[in-house]
Amino acid sequence: MSNTPRTPRPISNHWEWQLHSACRYEDADIFYAPDYVRGKPKVLQERRAKSICRGCPVRQDCLEHALTYHEPYGVWGGLNESERWELINQRRLLRVSVVPQQRAV
Ligand code: SF4
Structure with a gap:
């Protein structure tokens, strides 16, 4: 017997943004440089990926x-x-510097 009412609701909203991504039909290798690719070749590959991201409607979600x-x-x-x-660390620092000020109020 099915127990459908207890089945968790779909969590598609966590990944649905990917359906609208500019890279959806691109070769994933563009976005992942192999370990042995370093220096200027890696920069050039990343530049290509970033140019796709630049016009992506779900960039912030991504x-x-x-x-x-x-x-x-x-x-x-x-x-x-x-x-x-770098961004993660900046946000951590921002949180650390903001929290004590909030407690003082
Ligand atoms: S921001 Fe870039 S990596 Fe992210 S979904 Fe868009 S195109 Fe793909």
Whole structure:
């Protein structure tokens, strides 16, 4: 016997944004440089990926997803892994500097 009423609701809103991505039909390899690709070749590959991201209607959703789940590789939301880590650290610092001020009020 089915127990449908207890089945969790679909969580498609967590990934639905991907259906509208500019990279949906692109080769995923553009966004993930192999480990052995470094220096200028990596920069050029990332530049190609970022040019696709630039016109992407779900860029912010993509970036927030990558920041939330600490996506370790590739270009997401127009940023490569080190740029995303920089943003994560900036947000952490901002939170740390803002929290004490909020408590003082
Ligand atoms: S921002 Fe870039 S990586 Fe993210 S969905 Fe859009 S095109 Fe793809």
